[in-house]
Amino acid sequence: MTSLIDFATIWAFIIAFAVFIYVVMDGFDLGLGILFPLFPEKADRDVIMNSVAPVWDGNETWLVLGGGGLMAAFPLAYAVLMPALYTPMIAMLIGLIFRGVAFEFRWRTTQRTRNRWDIAFAGGSLLASLAQGIALGAILQGVHVEGRHYAGGWWDWLTPFSILTGLALIVGYALLGATWLVMKTEGELRDKAYRLSWFLLFAMLGAIGAVSIATPFLHFQYAQRWFTWPNVILTAPVPIAVAAVTVMLLRSLANRQDYRPFFLSLALFALSYGGLGISMYPYIVPQSITIWQAASPENSLIFMLFGVAVLVPLILGYSAWAYWVFRGKVRPESGYH
């Protein structure tokens, strides 16, 4: 690094931010797809779909920014990880295709084929979530790199650990979906969402615990990062904060405060995500490629940084406006008018 400013680290945070926004935003609408089979009534399904129809497309754009940004800022990491995650990536894309078109298609068809698009929505959401979770696990466990290429086999991603992270992400997305429904719906639909939220919160805590216990066993560095002095000063607050958020979440569910559970679930995600960051930094491909090795030349990073500095606040602004326009409870009788 010749420059005073470490642009690679700045970009690592930008990409991490984009992926995090993606995870929580598309997370809750993927979660709605995962929960879809539990709501067989057409009226309920219409409300569930309507609650995200105006915003899902914007949510998914963060995934494109994450992928495109990774290619632009860390081309080596993109070039190594994508072939390493080949099958989960293809599965994710196919899942996203089915659930994405279902948003429009299910309104354009007859009762009989609507069921098929409902299945496509639920199945596609489940597949995309599982694939994303598996990809996360596969990245954490590390991939085999030689030179500037991925050098492993095309089933390397499949391990008990990646299956665990895949299932964990499904549970997490479902919790986001359930608490979103608590916030956006009323009546029996909301009651059911509350009951699901209870169950999913405990499942999520179990998943966080399982992944947290398994991760230090993957690599000695992970354990060292978390449990040695003085790192503990930085890492210990993470599990403490998880416990605190959990208590608040339990209370908000018990007191039926419609808006809180969703945002507290987001906080749980943020903490888990922060934990992952602590494990990985400064590697972008764990144990083989650091962010500095993978980074684009500085003039590429600086060129894009101008755009990010101006445009991302603007994007967050008008995206928030779009959510604001469609704020409040979705009522089956009044819909969007």
Place this chain on the structure above:
Amino acid sequence: MFEGWDAVVLARAQFAFTMSFHIVFPAFSIGLASYLAVLEALWLWTGREVFINLFNYWLKIFAVAFGMGVVSGIVMSYQFGTNWSAFSDKTGPVIGPLMAYEVLTAFFLEAGFLGVMLFGIKRVGHRLHFFATLMVAIGTLISTFWILSANSWMQTPTGYAVNADGQFIAASWLKVIFNPSFPYRLVHMVLAAYLTTALVVGAVGAFHLWRDSHLAGPRVMFSMAMWMATLVAPIQILAGDQHGLNTLEHQPAKVMAMEGHYQSHKDGAPLILFGLPDQAAGKVKYAIEVPKLSSLILKHALDAPLAGLDTVPRENWPPVPITFWSFRIMVGLGFLIMGLGLFSLWMRWRGALYESRLLHIFAMAMGPAGFLAVLAGWITSETGRQPFTVYGLLRTTDSASPLAAPAVGSSLTAFVMVYFIVYAAGLTYLFRLMAQPPHPGEEGPSGDMPARAAGITPASGAAAEGSA
């Protein structure tokens, strides 16, 4: 399955397949977004109900087409990494930022305002809603700007250097973005998108006029579409010609392939109208040619010498048969579109625009012509760049991921199956929407969703709209 296949060939097949299915939707939605903005502006300006009916009618079609474009586009943005990782590593520092700017300036703009455009008119008021429509339309154009800049850089790379890792890096961002072929390609593509949309709108208008020539909506849309064809098709042919001259300057081998010029011609090259290019023999069989015309078109002189592929090392030849034929299909369709525009102008002058059966048949037959021309044009441009991904600098065979053929073959098979299911359904729904004529009190995408429409009758909706 796929053991013994060439993984690079399979990866190319996958790119060609997913790209071809993707490109038709942006081509349509770029034009349609602008058309919707024009319709809404006309409605706000004149207050005529027919414009809001047409707006809502095409908005429903836009929603379906846009959704299909989005999901097939996500596939593209990840395919660079999955199948073309060496390309991504080497060109990422140059092309990556262009695509990142596309996401930041265009995709978010479109996606952020799309929800309001589709479902929000009763929530935000007419002016803010028009603003949302405008943002979506502008977003599609900004997106075109960046992605064509990236593609053009691959065709005519300038403003770059190569670093120690063998990566392309930018020496001048201005020269990277505004590389020599970019302005021509951008104009050619935007006009193509507008014409493609006009032909679809024209065909749908003609279809409904055929059954009842007095319907207000179809009359307006048909007239607008035919004006577009009349005025823009000749401009597009001119723009294409200029683009071709630019290609001759920067990618001569591509023009040789388009023209079927395996041999050099010292004093005037013939224009080969048709023939069967034989790549192995290095000549065009059964050629029907006009002497010296190619030199006249490309060099503006009958006797100007034109080099052929015999001046290019054989390993750098593009696949001539594909480039040769796709170019002819594109040009032929271009002249047919201009013919439709001129014919409609004649019928308009005679006052028979809404009654001429012949014109309506012609317009209906030309409905898919824009899509076919766009595909043929892109096939010409992309195969003509071969055997390179970055023209003259990075070979396609050196761009692929280190994957075994079965992996690429399986994902190709999966995409083919998924696309056939999804696209068959999507096209069915689009045709179903187009088969209905726009009617007074037409509702937008929220209208026919029961949960959203309750409490709004067509009459009250129309009254609210009429008071704008």
